[in-house]
Amino acid sequence: MTNLDFRSDTVTQPTDRMREAMASAVVGDDVYGDDPTMNELREYAAELTGMEDALYVCSGTMGNLVSVMAHCARGEGVLMGVGSHTWKNEAGNVAFIAGVMPYPLDDASGLPTLESIKASYQPVGNVHNANTTLLVAENTHNSAGGLPAAAGPFGDVASLAHEMGMKVHVDGARIFDAVAFFGNDIKDYTRQVDSIQICLSKGLGAPMGSIVCGKREFIGRALRHRKAVGGGQRQSGIAAAAGLVALREMRGRLVEDHQNAALLAALVADIGFEVEFVPRRTNMVYFKTGPKFSDAASLADRCRGRGLLIGPAGTDRVRMVTHVGVDENSVRSAVEILKDINE
Ligand SMILES: Cc1ncc(COP(=O)(O)O)c(C=O)c1O
Structure with a gap:
């Protein structure tokens, strides 16, 4: 990996500690429930989140899908x-795999608005609609x-959904960035x-x-759906070993990513790009391509030619993400390249 890869925080290389843990992991057949390292990860994750049980899945997309499947029956609706x-980005799987109808919410400000929850809600018992249960x-x-959403406003959304009889699932792909930002639990x-x-x-x-993570009974249903979508893996303790290192050792450093993103946002704005304002910045910086570049792909291509990888995020919008594979020097080098290209 080039050390100037800002496309996403998914591009990281496993740390040495992860590789060592993977190499020495004690494993078994996880579909039989026999993998001790996987079982340790499940127990640790349940304890960390204070939830009854936890289940490993291959990806975030699979985690969200099996959660929807475990919460909703076919023909029900989900608010998103x-x-x-x-x-936007999970291949429409709740519709075409789970058989669940998605209903839209206004989440332009990060959290769904309470008004849009009330407007999109489809009550249970109405035979005309796909009843929204999640x-x-x-x-x-x-x-x-x-x-990141703070626990208070986040709780207002969850409480309203519960009062209306719905369950609440969090796509917490980056929940520990929220935790690191607010310094909460x-x-x-x-x-x-x-x-x-x-x-x-x-x-x-x-x-x-x-x-x-969730209640034991919910995780039991999710386990069955994981099997159905082909996510039952065998000696997956190898992956769990890296996951344990991630959960135990990597949460504490996320604030560094946030500091690097804040610096990046300031420097990118200084060289004339229109950086999108966010009231609370974690590890992402979105900005407009500007007058010199007609579209995001052409700016990303020019950057690639100079050894800097950035992510197109729409026609005239790009994204740069900070992560463990980039540091303050990488940020400064990246901005130098962007400056040259934009001059
Ligand atoms: C907010 C969010 N949720 C879920 C996912 C899906 O994760 P995965 O790529 O592991 O399927 C992503 C991936 O970028 C994401 O950004």
Whole structure:
């Protein structure tokens, strides 16, 4: 990996500690429930989140899908933000695999608005509609600039959904960025919801995998759905070993990513790009390509030619993400390249 890869926090290499843990992991057949390292990861994740049980899945997408499948029957509805990853970037899987109808929420400000929850809600018992039995909230919110939601407003959303009779699932791909930002505890979020999906392979730096946490009975159903979608793996303790290092050792350094992103945002703005304002910045910086570049792909191509990788995020919008594989020097070098290209 070039050390100037800012496309995503998914591009990280496993740390030496992860590689050592993977090489020495004691493993068994996890579909039989026999993998001790996997079982340790599940127990650790459940304890960390204060939830009854946890399940390893291959990816964040699989974690969100099996959660929707475990919460909703076919023909029911799920409320999701139109800017959310589950709505935009998971191949429409809740519709075409789970048989669940997605209904849109306004989540431009990161959290779904209470008004849009009330407007999109489809009551149970109405034979005309796909009854909405689940709400999904993303925290941090990727397309809103990596925006973290504080436990208070997040709780207002969860409480409203519960009062209306819905369950609440969190796409917490980057929940530990929210925790690092506010200096709070993940339980401040998990105690307010029914399930959460947490990516091990983003800011936490593991090479693969996600964890789904929730009540024991819910996890039992999710386990069956994981099998149905082909996510039952055998000696997956190899992956769990890296996941344990990620959860135990990598949460504490996420604030460095946030500091680097704040510096990046300031420097990119200084050289004339229009950086999107976010009131609380974690590890992402979105900005407009500007007058010199007609579209995001052409700017990204020019950067690639200079050894800098950035992510197109729409026609005239690009994203740069900080992570364990880039430091302050990488940020400064990246901005130098952007400056040259834009002159
Ligand atoms: C907010 C969010 N949720 C879920 C996912 C899906 O994770 P995966 O790529 O592991 O399927 C991503 C991936 O970038 C994401 O940004």
